[in-house]
């Protein structure tokens with residue numbers, strides 16, 4: 001779900017509220033560092049749990065999606081990209097891998113241009129150059145230095161510059177009390193002048209919470225220094241499609257190396273959603289992979305792994321792993337694992353919108369079902385709210401804006417509400433309830449009609465159930 005940039009009459013549903021996820025990571029890290037493992041259930045996956053034994057596997061896994069290896073793209077070796085790439089904003093040709101001979105001739109052709117200045121950074125390791133710009137980027141955020149921040153952004157891509165100015169405002173608003181730094185782990189050529197770097201982001205809040213997450217951004221050299229960038233719409237290449245079982249992936253040439261993997265995980269996510277929801281999708285579903293903000297409809301500057309819009313009922317949007325907009329992911333898992341959970345979540349929205357109009361049911365009904373299907377793991381915020389008596393009331397969890405004060409809690413609580421509902425009344429009980437609510441808009445009468453229980457009674461029974469599940473007995 002995305003706040004702002006929301007067209008009238010359209011509902012935006014995304015799992016990703018990425019800043020909340022980053023805080024969740026911080027919270028999980030501090031909980032684990034204190035040895036407090038309460039509130040975790042055995043059946044749930046735990047993407048943010050700090051499990052030392054898994055970390056090595058996860059880091060190896062996370063490197064798999066970095067596309068062409070340095071050896072397979074000889075034209076992109078650090079010394080060759082130097083001058084021509086930096087001074088020529090040419091459109092990369094992702095489908096062809098130029099041979100060394102062709103590169104040599106290109107370099108020769110460009111060399112005599114008067115604008116070409118000697119590149120003093122040509123011998124510097126890209127990883128070092130990228131680390132230097134990343135250091136400046138976070139120094140600017142930590143110190144609230146907008147001019148320094150802007151100096152780290154590719155000035156040749158105006159759209160991207162606007163997105164980054166908005167990012168700066170979002171960070172200042174949400175992360176004023178957070179100190180961040182990032183360590184570049186890998187930097188590999190993608191295509192044309194572009195490099196993708198994966199970095200470990202470390203966050204520490206003033207009250208002592210801390211955490212580590214991974215992120216992958218695109219960089220290129222402009223003049224003598226490296227800049228944070230994204231390919232422009234033109235540089236992404238053609239929009240293509242590939243059909244699978246019930247799903248068609250739409251992707252840009254830029255993402256061609258990951259399309260098979262994304263198609264496979266989308267097929268699994270669709271099958272999982274349909275099975276859990278007990279529906280049989282009759283029409284093919286489209287999933288579009290978004291590698292850049294310029295081609296992400298209606299997203300402004302948000303960090304989201306995926307989203308569904310009720311205005312395009314057959315189409316789901318997923319961010320490309322390895323893009324800035326994908327945001328952060330766990331150091332202990334692959335970004336594709338996060339993508340698959342998000343795909344299951346968003347496909348659940350898409351499929352349930354075919355049965356009940358999502359615009360006519362409550363936040364907890366739609367998000368709870370999507371989180372129940374995605375099975376993302378237990379919620380630290382919910383565990384804390386149970387201990388401290390700060391749950392949302394069922395009647396107030398109507399829409400996104402009503403729960404935006406604590407999204408982590410809102411999603412966690414919604415998931416457990418629907419989990420309980422389905423454990424007790426079955427998936428058909430869920431459908432009866434949401435269909436009754438869709439037509440009446442009345443919570444209590446819908447509960448009585450569909451489940452033969454009052455809304456208050458349901459809420460009280462749920463609290464007892466969830467306190468037991470999270471081992472927070474009695475409550476305040």
Ligand SMILES: [Zn+2]
Pocket residue numbers: 001013014015345349366367370
């Ligand atoms: Zn959602």
